[in-house]
Amino acid sequence: MAPASSRMRDVFLASVLARMKTDRRLFFLSADFGSPVLDVVARDYPDRFINVGIAEQNLINVATGLALEGFVVVAYAIAPFLSMRCYEQIRVNLGILSQVRPLNVNMVGVGAGLSYDVSGPTHQALEDLSIMRTLPNVEVLSPADGASAGAIAEYCLEHSGPKYVRLDGKPLASLYETGAAVNVEMGFHEWRRGTDVCLVATGYMVHTALKAAQILEAENLSVGVVDMFALSKYKASELSDVLGHYQTVITIEEGFVGKGGLDACLNEALGARGGQRVHALGLPSRYSFRVGDRDEMLRDSGLGEVSIAAKARECLRR
Amino acid sequence: MVHPNLSTEKHLLLRKKADWVWTETLRIHARSPETRVASSLSPIEMLVCLYYGGLLAFDPRNPRWEARDRLIISKGHGSICMYPILADLGYFAMSELERVCKLDSFLGGIPDPVIPGYETVNGSLGHGPGVACGMAVALKRKQSRNKVFVMVGDGELDEGAVWEAIMFAGHHRLDNLVMLVDSNAKCMLGHSREIMNVFPLEPKFEAFGWLTMTVDGHDIPAVYAALAECAASGPAQPRVLIANTVKGRGVPSLERDPLCHIRTLGQQEIAELIGGGCGPRV
Structure with a gap:
């Protein structure tokens, strides 16, 4: 436990x-x-x-x-x-x-x-x-x-x-009950399975993604959440299978967006599939000198659960 | 000082080998002008004393032999002279020397650890000393009596990571570590003293707790004696052999050129050097 x-x-x-x-x-x-x-x-x-x-x-x-x-x-x-x-x-x-x-x-x-x-x-x-x-x-x-x-x-x-x-x-x-629940060689863990949109996150953002999924669930949207803990060596075909039925995948990382991190990882993994949209969320490409609370700074950059849920809704309306 | 174990016969053998390595290095350069010839001519005597003087434990049939002494050539591109030595000792066929820098040869312009006899990635300067420190700690923990030698150039000492390693080795009293400084006093774009004056070296190493020796790097008896002293048991300190050398040794046009690092010799000049009695003979 x-x-x-x-x-x-x-x-x-x-x-x-x-x-x-x-x-x-x-x-x-x-x-x-x-x-x-x-x-x-x-x-x-x-x-x-x-x-x-x-x-x-x-x-x-x-x-x-x-x-x-x-x-x-x-x-x-x-x-x-x-x-x-x-x-x-x-x-x-x-x-x-x-x-x-x-x-x-x-x-x-x-x-x-x-x-x-x-x-x-x-x-x-x-x-x-x-x-x-x-x-x-x-x-x-x-x-x-x-x-x-x-x-x-x-x-x-x-x-x-x-x-x-x-x-x-x-x-x-804590998210996982024990370490035994984590298959490192698989490279990812599917926390929730949905039908409408999947939030793929890494590190601390997995916690935020799970909160965003709860918000969306309350609105009767069916949301998946995947914890991507291996960003270079992972079972690509299994990941592709897990994500394959979603029209929309949203990546969420606590790092600069569009610079080769989690978003690029998912683009590589899903690159061969046509018609699937990958939306990347992360920090904007600038340094912040703001002193303060991590969650507040993340919310400022659209990485709070409320903003992420809003982004998911926006994607689903398209 | 002449070391008691360096007989006249051994001295002559080492001189003959050094001359042969010098000639072969020029021959390689004639076939492969991409090689850095000037910086490959300055450390020849040090390497010859190590490999042919009985100062280095190695086994060409088993390059990763556990009981070998480790030698890291941190100034990688300035070690084309290693190719004839390794071939002569049987690490690979002599015919490979014909193919240096040619398509699919494992002997490139800068040596890589795909070459039998090379331990690490070389040529990006400043990495060897720290890796050598890790090896020296490891050998101590394994109760091994083997040594770790690491060759650097004086220009390479500009790299900050080298001084992190020098500080580390002194602090941990790594008496199984020997740094060989091929101090030819020239960098790529001229005299080291004018570009970034790292001299004098001795007080700097001494301040970091190293046992320091300085020799004429082309004087085989002196180099042999100093290397033997470095390899012998003694005070609990890392050792540094500062070998004052001449970049482009034995090639007059290189010796007098501050930019010799990036100079390529013409075929005719090499032919005259090899055939015309020029060379590093002392």
């Missing part, structure tokens, strides 16, 4: 900690970013934990060296810095190198979307899904709650290859 809410990072790191007891190949690197669970990792496994300091480029390079020698590495940092400060290190040493030499490096970034709301644009991750999806050989994973973050942790430690995992910075309500 899942708790009412949890931090993704705590669940993810608890899985890593449990595995460190039994798997001597597991090595944890942090770029001076912590958590209570990580304190235990550092205390109990000092020979397999290094804080590399505020040095994300070196984080990735050291992770690569360890992985080439057979270690399974978790590289942990704040999401925008992990995905952008060291992008070329990721491209060269993980994207390119992993194509010819097996390595298992799991980049775990905390601070999805606007979750570090009051910290401003430097600390918000609105480009990460797009730029990570661009890299061949790098899997992109974006859980929506603690249980799915835990399932993704288990998947990462079991499966070779470089991965980018985008975790929320705030505690979120």
